Amino acid sequence: MISDTLLRAARRRFFAGATAFVVGIVAVPSFVTPTIASDAPPSVADLAERLLGAVVNISTSQTVKGTEGPGAVPMPQLPEGSPFQDFFDDFFKNRGGDKGGGQKVQSLGSGFVIDAEQGIVVTNNHVIADADDIEVNFSDGVTLKATLVGTDTKTDVALLKVDPKGHKLTAVKFGDSTKMRVGDWVMAIGNPFGIGTTVTAGIVSARGRDLHSGPFDDFIQIDAPINHGNSGGPLVDVKGDVVGINTAIYSPNGGSVGVGFAIPSDQAQKVVDKLMKGGDIEYGYLGVQIQPVTQDVASAIGLDHPGGALVAAVTDGSPAAKAGIETGDVITGFAGQEIKDPKDLSRAVADVSPGSKETLSVWRNGKAMQISADVGRNAEDQKTASNDEGGKPSAEQGLRVPSLGLGLTDLTPDIREQLNLADNQRGAVVERVNPDKAASAAGIEPGDVIVAVDRTPVKNARQANQAIAEAGKSGRKSVLLLVDRGDAQIFVAVPFAAG
Incomplete structure (x- = not known):
């Protein structure tokens, strides 16, 4: 049901x-x-x-094509006797x-x-x-x-x-x-x-x-x-x-x-x-789907301040994938430039000539590291990454995550059909969101599919529930959820304190 x-x-x-x-x-x-200020030119x-x-x-x-046949420019529908008819x-x-x-x-x-x-x-x-x-x-x-x-x-x-x-x-x-x-x-x-x-x-x-x-x-x-x-x-x-x-x-x-x-x-x-x-x-190309690092995201991953570009997905076979960039990495520098937000990274990569080798500063699992990547060429038909994990969903339904205000359920064939999800999609479906709890304030919506908790993949509602509980016990202020929504993956940091 x-x-x-x-x-x-x-x-x-x-x-x-x-x-x-x-x-x-x-x-x-x-x-x-405009109001002319005293120092404005007269x-x-x-x-x-x-x-x-x-x-x-x-x-x-x-x-352009005429008024008849495929692709024709349509004649406006005018009242009978309209003075604009002749025009x-x-x-x-x-x-x-x-x-x-x-x-x-x-x-x-x-x-x-x-x-x-x-x-x-x-x-x-x-x-x-x-x-x-x-x-x-x-x-x-x-x-x-x-x-x-x-x-x-x-x-x-x-x-x-x-x-x-x-x-x-x-x-x-x-x-x-x-x-x-x-x-x-x-x-x-x-x-x-x-x-x-x-x-x-x-x-x-x-x-x-x-x-x-x-x-x-x-x-x-x-x-x-x-x-x-x-x-x-x-x-x-x-x-x-x-x-x-x-x-x-x-x-x-x-x-x-x-x-x-x-x-x-x-x-x-x-x-x-x-x-x-x-x-x-020609523009440079890495092959990552990125999003901003908010204060809650920074708290969830151990950064002392928000900043950088959070990698929500890595395109298979892309320069980023070949270089070892992973989902959940935060890119804080590229080619010697500080990356303060996702737009900084997009523009910095675009300015680099395809084929050049550049160094990325990355925050991963609480540590800063340097990764070298061969920059590719940006083309119109390049796609973002998708979740390709296979397998069947578990039978357990309706697990609650009271501290965040989420009602999770497993992926059933009916839900896959209703949400237009692939047969190999794994994760926990958000069935209900308490409007007074932290998950709602963070932007989690019914129909979202949680595919990872603190960068650890989850296959069903039970695994998601357990991973969120473990994150709460770790003493962190927030838990980082990787969410599949429509055609994109995004990270959402949900603070425990607000639950």
Whole structure:
């Protein structure tokens, strides 16, 4: 018999990932006027005048399928006699350039020149993605055809080249985004809505924002208004140096709310330098699934302070697996860099050339150690690790863990089916969580499968119960549970004191 709680958990697993953080460039005429501090520049007119010539409007076109057949662009459903009927008839039916109903669809974005002699222009990858034709429009009215030098989808950076043909270009240079502080003045330049080059000003609102749009997210958050068409334009500091590429806004209601995001220049310039050399963009790869080390996790594993990247899973056959990295290790250093959190590790590994040998500082079983690893190449189709332990579940059901507020049960065929688990999945299923106990506060949910306790694998509810009891007797403040939830494994530290 499967409880209602587990049935609800099964539904959560089925719909996991269906909710996304809404981030995008949207078109709403909203403007934010910053409060001018006494030490703020009285005007940015001179700075804007110097930079406007280097900022370009990028227009692209691509052919899409017509209104009939597979993959067709659908005709909007309009009321009979709608005044928009003729407009959409013309747009959807008469713009086709071939008998198959193909249509030319245009889009707009921004960019900036970084090399006047060679005609090199930087923009966002999503501005020119899938384009058949790319044109670069300069502020003096000159329009030049552009060719694609290269792109990097992971950082959303693209590089274009135009032939100046005697036209004198103006260029800007990259600045140092690592020196930008929250509260620093910045200026965003671009072509919103295609109306022409536009300048807006504001401040740096935050650093290191992760929008879950890519593996190396490290956005600068700004309040300088950016809108549709600003993508790919420069974010500049008070000296006129490019400290970011304007990329997205957060919009919970479809309108601009003064929360914009830019790719920092220190990240973008590395990609641009590689693209200018004509090489493919390759990132280092270890093959670990990682998560933050909280205070409770640190207490559970004997670290004197939270920090580092906790390894929740190791991909079979990956460089990490070959080097001997284990689930439960905490990576505190990589290639001479201190690792304070998982993002530090992701970025540090990404910056290393595939094939290089690097040293990792690791905390394991209460001891610090050094491990050497050959860094691999990050590819799009690499998977995280999965639990491959075989065998059948035990028959004992419903064991309680009162100190944590958990009700555990074994994996039965019915539960496997309801939770969509593999036949060889082992562990103890969380059937109930007392909302007033420590496990609930730590984030344990019904339907979670506990696969290890303090890094020791457990096959069933009895083993999990015994391991948790032993951890409690050891005098530690927390117990570390390795939990299988959906398609991922995560560590959750549950404090005994809160039970």
